[in-house]
Amino acid sequence: ERTRLGKLRRLPAETLDGQIVELQANLEIPAELPLLDHAGAQGIGLLRTEFLFMNRKDLPDEDAQVSVYRMIVEAMGHDPVTIRVLDWGGEKEIEALAETVPMAVGPNPALGLRGIRMLLKHPELLEEQFAAILRVSNLGNVRVLLPMVTIPAEVAEAREIYERVARRLRRRGESLPDKLPPLGAMIETPGAALAADAIALEADFFAIGTNDLAMYTLAVDRAEIDVAHLYDPLHPAVLRLMQFAVEAALRLRMPVSVCGEMAGNPRLVPLLLGLGLRSLSMNASAIPRVKQAVRALNIDDCARFARRVMEQSDPAQITELVEKFGTA
Ligand code: PEP
Ligand code: MG
Numbered sequence: 001e002r003t004r005l006g007k008l009r010r011l012p013a014e015t016l017d018g019q020i021v022e023l024q025a026n027l028e029i030p031a032e033l034p035l036l037d038h039a040g041a042q043g044i045g046l047l048r049t050e051f052l053f054m055n056r057k058d059l060p061d062e063d064a065q066v067s068v069y070r071m072i073v074e075a076m077g078h079d080p081v082t083i084r085v086l087d088w089g090g091e092k093e094i095e096a097l098a099e100t101v102p103m104a105v106g107p108n109p110a111l112g113l114r115g116i117r118m119l120l121k122h123p124e125l126l127e128e129q130f131a132a133i134l135r136v137s138n139l140g141n142v143r144v145l146l147p148m149v150t151i152p153a154e155v156a157e158a159r160e161i162y163e164r165v166a167r168r169l170r171r172r173g174e175s176l177p178d179k180l181p182p183l184g185a186m187i188e189t190p191g192a193a194l195a196a197d198a199i200a201l202e203a204d205f206f207a208i209g210t211n212d213l214a215m216y217t218l219a220v221d222r223a224e225i226d227v228a229h230l231y232d233p234l235h236p237a238v239l240r241l242m243q244f245a246v247e248a249a250l251r252l253r254m255p256v257s258v259c260g261e262m263a264g265n266p267r268l269v270p271l272l273l274g275l276g277l278r279s280l281s282m283n284a285s286a287i288p289r290v291k292q293a294v295r296a297l298n299i300d301d302c303a304r305f306a307r308r309v310m311e312q313s314d315p316a317q318i319t320e321l322v323e324k325f326g327t328a
Helices: 002-008 030-039 062-075 116-121 123-135 152-171 190-194 196-200 210-218 225-230 236-251 266-274 284-295 299-311 315-324
Strands: 022-027 044-048 080-084 141-146 183-187 206-208 256-258 279-283
Touching: 002 284, 022 030, 022 284, 030 062, 030 284, 044 279, 062 080, 062 123, 116 123, 116 152, 123 141, 123 152, 141 152, 152 183, 152 196, 183 190, 183 196, 190 196, 190 210, 190 236, 196 206, 196 236, 206 236, 210 236, 236 256, 236 299, 236 315, 266 284, 266 299, 266 315, 279 284, 299 315
Parallel strands: 022 044, 022 279, 044 080, 080 141, 141 183, 183 206, 206 256, 256 279
Antiparallel strands: none
């Protein structure tokens, strides 16, 4: 079976009726880079940059960040590299930031100063990261992603900083592309999903983070064992929010992808394609099986299936439908 999945690497992620699906990798540490080519990833749909700030006592400076981004962007050639700015807060703790950003850990860290909220409160961190990313943006196909967005103004404010940093770099003689890399928003809270039509007016693309979206929608901590049985991305509430966000993006012909764990489950591919998604980002190791699933599907069947699923309001019914897909 290994060789069969290996051969898939060169085959396109194309449905039986000729729809192309983009399958990209989520990257948590650069050491995973060699896996991408092997898995046949078409770029990086989510580069988590937390690793740059972890296991160290001080902050990485701009040049240190540049060298890591450069290595990754160059390794990916013309394929897209979606660099997400630091998503700190919530359950993710970073020692190097303790001095710069003294985190008074409130009663609900996951509802506190996390992701873009923290970066806008400490714009010097965001400026430095934007500068480092912009300095490699001429070397490949870079995109920039903002975590934990909940209101359109966060994207607008981040974009002002982004453009100001770009102007400063140009004045300094850096060569940046005429058109700056797209600036996208993670849709990973119910608030963002339900305001997706407004956020879409400020963002250049969406990446739907179903890990946090499920957590925040269902009020179930991702890391809490006692409530793990309630953590279910197939809960209709999560799916309806995803659908709302996908449709807001598609109406504007704006790129939208899913980059939560859900995207790497081959059984969920019919549903995701049926909701209109054509771009999925996942752990590299999941790509061959997801591609296999894509290549066995018709979009019409997926759309019909998604309509049936979206009529359900009982999570157990949805799970059953997903398990039975293709057998009826
Ligand atoms: C998500 O929340 O689904 C996501 C992709 O981001 P992370 O898992 O890094 O929080
Ligand atoms: Mg997330």
